[in-house]
Amino acid sequence: MGRSPCCNDVSELKKGPWTPEEDELLVSYIQKNGLGSWRALPKAAGLNRCGKSCRLRWTNYLRPDIKRGRFTEDEEDMIIKLHSVLGNKWSRIAAHLPGRTDNEIKNYWNTHLRKKLLQMGIDPVTHKPRNDLNLLANLSQLLSTTPQNLGYNPLSNWDINNALRIQPNVAAEVAKLQVLQNIFQILNTSNNSSPNIDHNMALNLGLIPNVNGIIGNNNNNNNNNNNNPMCSTSQGFYQAPNYGPNQTIVDHNNNNKYDYTQELYNTSLDINHNKSLSSSTTCETLDENRLPSLVNFSPKGSTINQIESNTNSTNGSCVLTPTATAELFEGWEKLLDDGNSDFWKEFIN
């Protein structure tokens, strides 16, 4: 013989939305008696509800420490980063976001963040660039991106957006290049038969940093990053997460670097670590095979002039200055002059 049932006759218990009167009964009971057995609570509180329903109402809505209102950018970044590590472990993600419930985070993910990543060409499950045909579905949206609709587009939070106030046409170009970077990322990781072509093409386009004159050393295993989930933020900076010994998390605010092992990430993303994963935090890889992020959307670069040029020879990150941008587009011209298809000409124009 086991336990007695939680609710003797569920059919007689009320379901559906809670009334203010029910809320008041539940809150006042818990304030008086504290949290105890959910099973016994409804009867003691005078509620015609199942204990499970009471628990849900309390934890997801009535708890006094629940934070209301829209998610902040930092919270979005945190959710995305934690999701890339933890997956759909909403309760564990919620543990790192004080005042937010797992249900709330789950809803926000499904209604906002998931779509946001999809629009960016990022698979919300793997946090890697999408390598299926659906990727092409993003092209039309990105290509139609204009400064006017950037307010609605996920790209709106990017610092590049500030730059667009100076050079509006750059918006669509960056959007296009972001897609192209994803495409090259896919080529780089999935096509081992002719990796040099991909690398050379990407090099011509300025998408691969020239590290000491050696670009994209393909002698190494191109797939050695495939098991790593991506690190992504609401600001559009996507790069390999930094679980491996060759990878580092960089906080551009204080220039600190942190070494995270997979185990550390999985088990102890504590408050201090959360701080290091602010919106200014990027994940940078020391692996030369990985394509760098096209543009570093760190808050540092709030204007076009601050989108720095040059490749960082130590970590491979690639950011743009006007000079670098010009060089990059020269690469495009070269590609066109080489007699590529009209597709690319149309794509770029």
Next chain:
DNA sequence: AATAGACTCAACCGCAGTAAT
């Protein structure tokens, strides 16, 4: 102004691990 479709989010459902008997 009316309507349909899209979106949001509170609440429910069902499963798995845990605990009581």
Next chain:
DNA sequence: CATTACTGCGGTTGAGTCTAT
């Protein structure tokens, strides 16, 4: 030790609201 309910979690639903036409 077996049985069965409890608890917590993730997935899903659907009523209410918003938006576009």
